[in-house]
Amino acid sequence: MKFDIHSVVRPHILNLAPYSSARDEYTGKEGVFLDANENPIGSATPENWNRYPDPYQFAIKEKLAPIKGCRPTQIFLGNGSDEPIDLIIRLTCEPKVDNIIILPPTYGMYEVSASVNNVAIQKIPLKSDYQLNIDAILEAINSKTKLIFICSPNNPTGNLINREAILQIIENFQQGIVIIDEAYNDFSDEPSFIPSLDEYPNVMVLQTFSKAWGLASLRLGMAFAQEELITLLNKIKYPYNINGLTQKLLIENIDNTDFVKKSVATLNENRAQLEKELSELPNVEHIYPSDANFLLVRFKEAKAVFDYLIENKTIVRDRSKVILCDNCLRISVGTKDENSILMGYLRSYEA
Ligand SMILES: *Cc1c(COP(=O)(O)O)cnc(C)c1O
Numbered sequence: 105m106k107f108d109i110h111s112v113v114r115p116h117i118l119n120l121a122p123y124s125s126a127r128d129e130y131t132g133k134e135g136v137f138l139d140a141n142e143n144p145i146g147s148a149t150p151e152n153w154n155r156y157p158d159p160y161q162f163a164i165k166e167k168l169a170p171i172k173g174c175r176p177t178q179i180f181l182g183n184g185s186d187e188p189i190d191l192i193i194r195l196t197c198e199p200k201v202d203n204i205i206i207l208p209p210t211y212g213m214y215e216v217s218a219s220v221n222n223v224a225i226q227k228i229p230l231k232s233d234y235q236l237n238i239d240a241i242l243e244a245i246n247s248k249t250k251l252i253f254i255c256s257p258n259n260p261t262g263n264l265i266n267r268e269a270i271l272q273i274i275e276n277f278q279q280g281i282v283i284i285d286e287a288y289n290d291f292s293d294e295p296s297f298i299p300s301l302d303e304y305p306n307v308m309v310l311q312t313f314s315k316a317w318g319l320a321s322l323r324l325g326m327a328f329a330q331e332e333l334i335t336l337l338n339k340i341k342y343p344y345n346i347n348g349l350t351q352k353l354l355i356e357n358i359d360n361t362d363f364v365k366k367s368v369a370t371l372n373e374n375r376a377q378l379e380k381e382l383s384e385l386p387n388v389e390h391i392y393p394s395d396a397n398f399l400l401v402r403f404k405e406a407k408a409v410f411d412y413l414i415e416n417k418t419i420v421r422d423r424s425k426v427i428l429c430d431n432c433l434r435i436s437v438g439t440k441d442e443n444s445i446l447m448g449y450l451r452s453y454e455a
Pocket residue numbers: 183184185186187211255259285287311312313314315320323324325
């Protein structure tokens with residue numbers, strides 16, 4: 105592969121000296137720490153949080169690497185996946201000059217982040233089967249295209265994107281970075297692209313603790329890529345982007361992959377049950393196959409169903425105005441109880 109990270113990164117960032125935090129200069133744990141203007145007495149809380157946390161979250165990455173099948177140096181942790189999405193745009197895209205390619209219908213943050221950064225967006229819709237329109241994507245690439253975002257399993261459609269198609273994009277786009285958002289990978293049987301990172305230096309994989317791990321409130325997202333790219337992301341992030349409480353909680357509980365496995369199994373079972381019950385409703389026209397913890401469902405009259413559910417304090421996501429999602433609602437898979445409450449209202453709507 106002829107990919108060269110230096111030609112993708114904005115030149116001024118390559119030359120920039122990052123903020124050097126007090127703890128960059130001495131990484132030992134023992135000592136008299138009078139370098140960071142912390143409060144040496146303690147904290148206003150029962151537990152002490154008076155010391156700045158590890159800026160690079162080494163302890164988490166040490167434990168996470170074997171779980172994900174990569175090296176600790178290939179991991180970036182962010183304030184949700186939102187942070188690496190924003191950082192990769194800021195790292196590579198010159199505002200008003202460069203552009204990114206997104207493949208709607210897809211996750212909204214790629215467009216939001218690009219727009220905030222005044223970076224142009226090329227939209228190449230998925231085909232009607234929600235797979236990549238490879239020819240159109242390759243044709244859209246111009247000399248200013250820096251990033252292509254692919255979400256698999258895709259949100260809001262729920263399907264996996266064909267691996268061969270993703271590989272075709274990776275192999276034919278070596279002037280920039282292909283971002284593969286695997287937020288829902290835990291719910292599918294599809295292997296992650298993480299173990300292939302050494303083979304594909306132009307790939308960045310996104311995963312998150314918000315879904316299968318059940319930690320949405322902590323705001324912890326992961327990016328995986330070649331070491332040099334991770335180093336560059338570290339260079340431009342806020343120094344202490346993951347707080348100490350989150351780091352402590354994660355170090356103590358990251359071995360609990362049993363919880364992840366069990367909730368995935370339960371939610372996938374609940375999804376199958378919900379799918380079966382929804383398919384029996386006359387108002388439901390189509391349920392798209394899902395490899396994630398949600399279902400995209402086409403109704404005869406989605407907006408009316410959505411409003412009726414809201415009246416009954418049951419909230420789903422209205423995607424009916426989204427391209428290729430006419431009359432569709434996106435329904436997260438709940439507990440058995442939550443799903444039967446939803447089904448109760450949907451049946452009473454029909455009656
Ligand atoms: C939920 C989701 C994420 C995760 O976002 P966080 O900021 O990590 O909570 C990322 N990508 C997609 C496509 C998602 O649906």
